[in-house]
Amino acid sequence: MRRYAVTEFSRPLCMVVEDDPVPHGTEVVLDLQRCGVCHTDLHLREGHYDLGGGKRLSLAERGVGLPVTLGHEILGRIAAVGPEAGEAVGSLGRSVLAYPWIGCGACHRCLSGEENLCAAGRCLGVHRPGGYAEKVVVPHPRYLIDVEDLDPSAAATLACSGLTAYSALRKIAGDPAQDWLLLIGAGGLGQSALRLARALGHVRIVVADTAPAKRERALALGADRVLDPADAGARAELLAVETGLAAAIDFVGTTETARFALDGLRRGGRYVVVGMFGGEVTLSLPLLPLRALTLMGSYVGNLDELRDLVDLVRRHGLTLVETETVPLDQAEAAMRRLEAGAVAGRIVLSHRA
Template sequence: MEPGKPLEVSELESPSPRGEEVIVKVTSAGVCHSDLHLWEGGYDMGDGEFLKVTDRGIKYPVTPGHEIAGTVLEAGPDAKGFSKGDPVLIYPWVGCGRCPACREGSENLCDTPGSVGLFLDGGYAELVRVPSYRYLVGIDGIDPDGATSLACAALTAYNSVKKADAASPGFIVVIGAGGLGLMGVQIAKAVTKAKIICVDLDDNKLKMAREMGADFVVNSNVIGSVSAGSGSAAQKIISLCDGKGAESVIDFVNSPQTAQMGLAVLRKRGSLILVGLFGGKMELSLVTIPLKSITIQGAYTGSYSDMKELVELARKGIIKPKITRRYGLDEANEALGDLKARKINGRAVINP
């Protein structure tokens, strides 16, 4: 993949594993909106500014795909615990192993990340080289297509819901009913006592949010997000929250409109958890933050131990990732094009 250019399938030499490395034969790779940001070359910083992914240290050409399930093809001489044919999920958020975040088990927040599918070649491929067996989790008995979500969409949602959880029971507002948001609805319903309100622009996506367990849905396209006063989505959400507002908002879009709406619907002591990378800038009315004692925080993917917990939740059937579209490797351009055009309802995978 290179920014703005169609993806091409290339024939490469099969990799052989060194040291702790493992070569995984890819069964499925999730199609995440972050693959789109990678394809576009970066992130909207607002006011015409653009943060290039190359400024984060990512080098093109790169094979995208960080949600990867497959089977072990070959393990290096120092790899332990996995044998040829074992079904595995890859933890893609590879860190340096030495910085403070890595030392406390949060490799996803490493100062110098080396994530698979961003910094290292990822799962839109037949084979993937995993830097160590320590980044694998066995998924025996779990559908590999659905398992892909556990490496990013569900993992990020799980981490975000944990940040929101302190404030529940009450109301959690989930903004964006895409790959991440739908997992957010499902996980929030499964692990908190809160009532879940899901907001999107598209009734088909909101219908799916209902199926995933949302107690209420709000279409902010129809009624406007904040600005339309008493008829706005923000007012509608506040009224659904007994007129007081929500304890937590998880914004899986994170654009100026959605973040502004998120702030507007928080009750006193509420938290706004920003997850999406749609980007832009917003103005903040500063006195509101101390007067309402509001917390604004970011969430970036999740830790290896969170992913292991999620695999167990999926094994027990407590969460059920839902895959709604499947593409071949030679249809990767179509998959990303469909995601960009908002034609994918739920999550899609590529099956190489």
Template sequence: MKCYCLNNFSSPLQEKDIDLPVPHTNQVLLKVKASGICHSDIHLCNGYYDIGMGKKFELKDRGIELPLVLGHEIVGNVVAKGEDVKDIEIGGNYIVYPWIGCGICENCKESCENYCLSPQYLGINKPGGFAEYILVPHYKYLVNIKNMDPAMIAQYACAGLTTYSAINKIEKNIYKKKPVVIFGAGGLGLMAVSILKALGGYGSIVITNDLNKKQAALEAGALAVFDYNDEHLVKKLLDHNSNHKYHAVIDLVGNSNTTKASFDILEKSGALIIVGMFGGLSNWPLAFIPMKALKIIGSYVGNLSEFNELMKLVIDQKLEPVQIKKYDFDKLNEALSDLRSGKVVGRAVIINNI
């Protein structure tokens, strides 16, 4: 089968022919119909995360081994299955939960595979969706999307799940009664606006530095959008809230400036949910964290239970879809370049028509 492989960090993906996997026991083989592209794929291609002070966290030290087929937002058509697979239809369309764990560590036993100590994530630790076919290790990781558009649905495996799980870390009585501030208006930001609406949230206030994304956020239902580069951003945010601070911020950017602004606008006992990993160092006065009784929470994708909850919202058509930009399978490197340079509004999705 054909795939696109990351052979070296900081290099374009290379087309490659590899053996077609054969499913056994609980495994399922899907022909990939659509595969979303995420900023995590950019980090993987770069081979590091910026941890500030000129230092890098090298992904090779995190157990990422090359060559690797990337792609973790995957929708496909079942073409074969192992002998123990139940309730999975040959020819059916399914979205894949990619955040698969080892199954034996304490986090996996607590149904939090996304926090696994020895992860087997598809497209990160194991071959992913930038290929004609993908082998899923167990049928429990599949959700039937029936006749829904694979390109529109793929984004829920990461962008949707990540923001759904971040919102879950805010108390319902808070997000239903008070606005949530969201830093970032890319695919995740627009998804967060949509999910908050679907969950009956009060609404979201979005921060972005891109006029095109500003319009997209307003169209998605944001209460207001502010300019990330405005030197008076904190004051304007407080003025917008009748000079009151906010109780919840979701930071989908995660750099020194966004975390500082988040800290400055949070009220006592407020919550900062950090999702983005653009990097750098925080500069919070440490004494203020206990003084303000702040909750600073890191959020990494979501567990299988949250994925099933989210997909029920999607299948019941309670979510407004986020704008996507489609690319042909052989335009993967172009799509990665466009995402890296900020040219994509919403989500970039690879369509496999081979």
């Protein structure tokens, strides 16, 4: 089998040819069909996140060792199952989506179903080999969700981009029929969130983006209002919405977008940060209790949320993001295009001609 791995930070992917994996214990081997190319893959290859103010978060210190085979939006057919993988034998040949945000399986977070928050994560495509490869080993069949009836490219993106948008939406309390929701950033994640928010019954959605084309797109997808956060009047417009702004989800995550969201929220409002573009903010602490604000981060999502999301997408016939499918051997070129900002939706690698 072939895999495309990062063998040195900030360097192009290397193709490695090796023997096909043999599943042990509860493991399941997938013959890959699709794998999405995500911004996180760019960070993993660079080896750090920009924390703002010149500071960096090293991924090596967070347990990411080299070589790493990238790719966490993994969809494939069950090709082989280990002797203890039990019921998965009956699903041989089925097309499944893999939940990649796997934890240690033993800590309190994992046992309470929040494996994505485990401090000793063993995520596919991060800590263990991912989907920029012809085959992937998944440690247990419980991480697999049958998606035989869904479009494979679109379904692959649910494991990260879709799940990230969905989990963030689940964190905003309130009444979707009454409360105004602000989505900052109308790129792939923002568009997914917009479509999901509509499916979840949100009717008062304002989308902020500095790019006119993305604002147009957001209107076409059902946003009630769009704003350019760089516009002098945008803040006042946000403050003027009837009943006030109840929640903001920030898919960009810069100093400017944080300021925009925090200034716009009503009393009791929630600010959920998803994007990791990089930046920092100074907060006046008395304003947190006085305005009863909640600040929170949202990182991907848990296994139950991914199951719920697949179900929601299936029931509503949703396509969350436009996908462009390219062959696996173009993984490096796909990453470069993403890095250059030249991707409108999501590039998905295809493992079959």
